[in-house]
Amino acid sequence: MPIDWDKARTLAYEAGRAAAGPAEHVALAGADGRTLAEPLVALADLPAFPTSSIDGWAVRGEAPWRPIGRVLAGSTPPPLTEDGTCVEIATGAMVPSGAAALVRVEESARDAEGRVSGTPRPQPEWRLAGDEARRGEELLPAGTPVDPAVLGMAATCGYDTIPVRPQPRAALLVFGDELLTSGPPGEGRVRDSLSPLVPAWLRRYGATVDSGAVLGPVRDTLEAHLEAIRHGLAVADVVCTTGGTMHGPVDHLHPALSTLDAEYVVNTVAVRPGFPMLLARVAGPDGRPRFLAGLPGNPQSAVIALVSLVAPLLAGLHGRDLPALPRVELAAPVPGRGGFTHLALAALDADGRRATPVGHAGSSMLRGLARAHGFVVVRPDRQAAAGELVSFLPLPLSPGERP
Numbered sequence: 001m002p003i004d005w006d007k008a009r010t011l012a013y014e015a016g017r018a019a020a021g022p023a024e025h026v027a028l029a030g031a032d033g034r035t036l037a038e039p040l041v042a043l044a045d046l047p048a049f050p051t052s053s054i055d056g057w058a059v060r061g062e063a064p065w066r067p068i069g070r071v072l073a074g075s076t077p078p079p080l081t082e083d084g085t086c087v088e089i090a091t092g093a094m095v096p097s098g099a100a101a102l103v104r105v106e107e108s109a110r111d112a113e114g115r116v117s118g119t120p121r122p123q124p125e126w127r128l129a130g131d132e133a134r135r136g137e138e139l140l141p142a143g144t145p146v147d148p149a150v151l152g153m154a155a156t157c158g159y160d161t162i163p164v165r166p167q168p169r170a171a172l173l174v175f176g177d178e179l180l181t182s183g184p185p186g187e188g189r190v191r192d193s194l195s196p197l198v199p200a201w202l203r204r205y206g207a208t209v210d211s212g213a214v215l216g217p218v219r220d221t222l223e224a225h226l227e228a229i230r231h232g233l234a235v236a237d238v239v240c241t242t243g244g245t246m247h248g249p250v251d252h253l254h255p256a257l258s259t260l261d262a263e264y265v266v267n268t269v270a271v272r273p274g275f276p277m278l279l280a281r282v283a284g285p286d287g288r289p290r291f292l293a294g295l296p297g298n299p300q301s302a303v304i305a306l307v308s309l310v311a312p313l314l315a316g317l318h319g320r321d322l323p324a325l326p327r328v329e330l331a332a333p334v335p336g337r338g339g340f341t342h343l344a345l346a347a348l349d350a351d352g353r354r355a356t357p358v359g360h361a362g363s364s365m366l367r368g369l370a371r372a373h374g375f376v377v378v379r380p381d382r383q384a385a386a387g388e389l390v391s392f393l394p395l396p397l398s399p400g401e402r403p
């Protein structure tokens with residue numbers, strides 16, 4: 001029995017979460033795109049010392065002040081001990097103890113003897129130690145995706161390496177004797193559109209896909225399928241296959257999974273298109289679980305399996321949360337698909353709030369997909385009217401794509 005689409009997403013996510021690898025310490029420069037395996041904790045007060053926000057004078061007592069030195073960023077200055085004295089100070093320098101105020105250089109004047117006068121601004125011109133964070137304070141929880149801002153913050157508070165989850169490795173095996181790998185389709189043969197598409201989107205979900213991990217077309221025999229799957233399981237944590245998910249004369253995926261003692265996490269999903277999709281767990285050579293995601297052969301159905309099962313699986317393997325689905329307003333009605341969830345390709349307007357279904361959305365087509373931002377979700381036994389708020393499952397687009 002096909003299972004509910006939401007349930008399938010959750011099962012895929014939980015299977016990944018349970019199999020997430022142990023923390024590894026990675027140098028900051030190589031950690032973009034990973035996920036924190038432990039909370040990020042401030043290793044020092046931030047700032048670590050009272051820090052001047054201006055170029056000017058650190059003064060003590062009443063004006064005029066006699067300059068007795070200069071403090072640049074990068075050193076610990078001696079204290080200011082005498083009223084009526086000051087030191088020249090640079091932005092970012094440590095404010096000497098004993099200083100009562102800072103005066104901006106452009107708001108100061110010097111007399112013939114070189115003495116400084118001026119009026120400090122009412123609000124302090126330096127940042128106190130611990131203003132931003134206290135040593136030991138949790139700044140970000142485990143499970144936070146590491147992005148450039150997180151890397152910068154980790155460096156600011158003293159990290160050289162950070163504890164992150166291993167990056168899941170993915171493979172793609174393309175099944176189908178009818179597939180051409182170059183030139184236009186014809187004479188009963190179609191061009192393999194999934195070898196270029198699937199690895200690129202797997203990478204956007206944070207998986208690595210080595211060039212040796214993309215195989216195909218794999219011959220339509222059980223032996224060839226088994227050999228390819230064993231290769232995939234040896235080099236990847238997540239092996240995606242395309243085609244052969246049904247029970248046609250040359251569909252060998254289910255028999256291959258049975259030979260490998262695979263355990264289904266999900267075996268068919270109540271969603272259209274894409275219902276024959278599956279996710280199975282197989283023991284890897286090292287005893288840790290590996291996964292096989294069976295994407296249906298129809299190209300749009302393969303993408304739906306990718307966004308429905310593989311994306312949550314990878315989020316779990318990364319140690320991240322299952323992404324919540326935003327809500328959008330429908331610009332036009334979308335029919336239901338009986339007891340199945342309907343995922344309908346749609347393009348978002350410029351502010352991302354309204355979704356318009358796109359044409360050429362058949363499961364064997366990619367033309368609509370190439371113009372869409374994702375899928376609107378019409379739940380089982382429902383249809384969606386224009387103006388209705390529905391969930392939206394985004395494609396893994398990068399900023400600037402589909403402007």
Ligand SMILES: Nc1nc2c(c(=O)[nH]1)N[C@H]1C(S)=C(S)[C@@H](COP(=O)(O)OP(=O)(O)OC[C@H]3O[C@@H](n4cnc5c(N)ncnc54)[C@H](O)[C@@H]3O)O[C@H]1N2
Nearest residue numbers: 174176190191192193194243244245246251296297298301
């Ligand atoms: N008796 C039934 N037959 C089918 C049903 C059904 O319910 N009963 N469901 C259909 C649906 S829905 C789908 S989806 C497909 C899924 O089939 P498979 O996963 O076994 O895929 P294939 O039969 O190998 O291929 C289906 C279709 O996709 C084309 N294809 C395959 N790989 C690629 C590729 N890499 N690039 C481009 N196109 C590809 C292939 O040529 C076929 O046209 O089953 C239906 N049948």
Ligand code: MOO
Nearest residue numbers: 273274275301363
């Ligand atoms: O479910 Mo098929 O995947 O509709 O094309």
